[in-house]
Amino acid sequence: MASKLKVYHLPGAWGLPTVSPFCLKLDAWLRMTGIEHEAITAATPFAGPKGKAPWIELDGEKIGDSTFIIAHLAQRFGVDPDAHLTSAQRGVAVAIQRLIDENLYWTMVNDRWVNEANWQQFRDVVLGGLAVPLRRVLGPVARHGVKKQLAGHGMGLHSPEEIAAIGRRDINALAAILGDQDWFFGDTPSSTDAVVYAQLVNIWRAPLESEVRRAIGQTPNLVAFIDRFAARYY
Ligand SMILES: N[C@@H](CCC(=O)N[C@@H](CS)C(=O)NCC(=O)O)C(=O)O
CATH class of the missing domain: 3.40.30.10 (Glutaredoxin)
Structure with a gap:
């Protein structure tokens, strides 16, 4: 069975x-x-x-x-939410996913784990499943490990201003691709919408200050997209 x-x-x-x-x-x-x-x-x-x-x-x-x-x-x-995409759109879907997973994600990691004020708030969220004494011990260890990952990726080698510029560029690219469409490939949602939503909402809804969050706030079509996705699926 x-x-x-x-x-x-x-x-x-x-x-x-x-x-x-x-x-x-x-x-x-x-x-x-x-x-x-x-x-x-x-x-x-x-x-x-x-x-x-x-x-x-x-x-x-x-x-x-x-x-x-x-x-x-x-x-x-036997499910495929991308069945309606052309092969060119499938190519763009991979490119969008790489932008999100391999680049924009790391600007968010930097904003959550490195920025001191954000870290003070975020540590209790990300380690929230652990008992408080364990959290206090593991917090600095986990933070050190993430900083090493950021350096290994390369994102962590940039200045805060450079990271903000990298993130802004990604946000503006996503806003330009979405344009006035409801979903990234027109009238019908696809996996790409789940990829973009999951990353953007994690920056937009978090009460953590960052230039990337401000950039999202300056792109009304992305804010509307986040709300549209949440209303339909959550
Ligand atoms: N390529 C993986 C990335 C998963 C990933 O990085 N997950 C993070 C949480 S957002 C994680 O578990 N990090 C723990 C670590 O790197 O030690 C995927 O698509 O699932």
């Missing part, structure tokens, strides 16, 4: 089921496709097969990485 899909994600806050854009991307995609599942909050990502969240358990197998998970589930459950 087929097992029930279990989906592990990091804790939520600010009205969001999870403050991880990768976990929220998967959650949004599952809402879009209506695949039945059990959502489980994990305090840390360490039980995942790649040591990162999200991950799933299905048919006796653990799978990590939001993109691999989505590809697996699409095949396993």
Whole structure:
């Protein structure tokens, strides 16, 4: 008999089921496709097969990485929210996802973990699933590890002004691609909308100051897009 899909994600806050854009991307995609599942909050990502969240358990197998998970589930459950896309649009979808997952995401990581005022607030959110004494010990260790990841990626080597400029450029690119459409590829939502929503809402709804958040506020079509997605799926 087929097992029930279990989906592990990091804790939520600010009205969001999870403050991880990768976990929220998967959650949004599952809402879009209506695949039945059990959502489980994990305090840390360490039980995942790649040591990162999200991950799933299905048919006796653990799978990590939001993109691999989505590809697996699409095949396993025979669903494809991107069936209406042309091959050129599929190409653009990959480019948008790379912009979000591999670049814009890291500006958000910097704003949450490095900016001192933001970190004072964010540490209790991101470590909220742990007992307070453990949180106090693990907080600086986790922060040190994330700063190393930021340097390894390269984002962490830039000045705050440069990171703000990088993030602004991504936000303005997304606003230009969306234009006056309801969804990134016209009248019908696709996986790209879940990818963009999950990242933008995690910056926009968080009560943390950043230039990227201000940039979103200056693009009314992206703000309307976030509200549109939330109204339809949340
Ligand atoms: N490529 C992965 C990235 C997942 C990822 O970076 N998750 C973060 C949370 S937003 C994480 O678990 N980080 C923990 C760590 O790097 O130690 C995906 O698409 O799922």
